[in-house]
């Protein structure tokens with residue numbers, strides 16, 4: 001599959017559509033998932049384009065997973081989480097719906113189930129409130 005410059009995350013990276021950003025540096029951007037499967041569900045993407053993990057330049061993995069670790073610790077603090085689910089899909093058969101490499105970071109609480117993948121758009125005020133909690137934990 002060829003990388004499509006018009007995919008939604010490429011458009012977020014170019015600032016063409018809004019996102020609730022958590023942090024960014026030269027290599028990665030972290031932002032809130034718009035259809036969260038749990039409160040605090042967020043995403044990390046490398047700025048360098050690739051469809052998924054399998055076609056990525058391996059040099060992106062260090063900054064990408066450093067950011068995943070940082071965000072995993074921040075959501076743990078922000079949501080007093082008991083665990084963190086890290087998820088990453090390659091190809092529509094595997095559940096991928098946006099074709100720019102991304103890693104899901106989801107704070108987990110004992111007894112709280114995960115909602116369906118790409119299920120329902122969350123109220124933007126709730127996303128903003130959860131983003132503020134994560135930003136505070138990152139500070």
Ligand code: 5GP
Nearest residue numbers: 008019032033034035089095096097098118
């Ligand atoms: P995938 O299914 O490709 O692993 O995950 C794509 C994720 O991106 C889904 O969890 C979905 O909720 C999220 N998503 C889809 N469109 C948008 C969008 O426009 N903005 C944001 N912030 N997240 C999105």
